[in-house]
């Protein structure tokens with residue numbers, strides 16, 4: 682039997698999604714932010730900083746921030762958009778999955794004023810024994826077209842940065858030993874992340890690009906919500922739609938991401 686249950690994560694209401702074989706994920710309603718994914722072997726796969734705020738006062742550092750409607754500072758709105766700092770609603774749920782919804786009526790007044798469009802976001806999170814699946818639907822429920830960018834800013838847990846190898850974002854294997862921040866436009870095939878914790882295969886549809894990020898020692902020390910050598914224990918590989926696309930009235934776009942444990 683697989684199920685969902687409501688729990689508290691820090692001070693945040695959250696949904697625990699149980700998948701088959703003991704696999705589970707935790708998603709806070711704040712940001713529809715996945716903060717934990719444990720595979721059937723009992724291994725946590727997602728990094729979340731011990732210093733992250735977990736009270737809704739600022740974005741969670743780690744997990745899978747939902748980036749919408751702008752990426753980083755590439756736009757006039759708030760950095761990485763308002764979706765990660767808004768409180769979403771729990772929608773449909775069932776065996777091993779839950780859906781989270783956000784629309785303009787859910788936004789804080791300042792965010793609604795900053796981005797005055799009618800929209801509906803649905804993030805679906807599905808937990809299988811050795812696989813996690815996301816789909817993010819963006820729907821234009823208004824009468825006016827709007828542009829948006831988006832990403833699922835996934836912080837993968839790794840044993841040590843020195844052991845990280847990434848295939849599929851550039852020619853040849855990519856190694857990340859310290860600070861790295863780069864947008865790889867036009868990801869055509871699956872990406873494989875290897876570390877001392879094994880291998881994951883990442884597949885994306887709708888999201889055309891992938892951002893690879895680690896702050897490295899110096900930038901990490903300047904982050905108030907990251908401690909000590911935590912930067913050694915994650916790498917972000919973010920399926921992304923970087924160049925804003927226009928969504929017509931009544932139009933919809935879906936981005937998907939599947940993360941699977943593979944032999945490796």
Ligand SMILES: O=P(O)(O)OC[C@H]1O[C@H](O)[C@H](O)[C@@H](O)[C@@H]1O
Pocket residue numbers: 740753760761862863892893894917
């Ligand atoms: O600190 P944040 O607003 O969460 O952004 C964290 C990081 O996000 C992306 O990966 C960007 O490419 C980085 O430049 C940025 O530092």
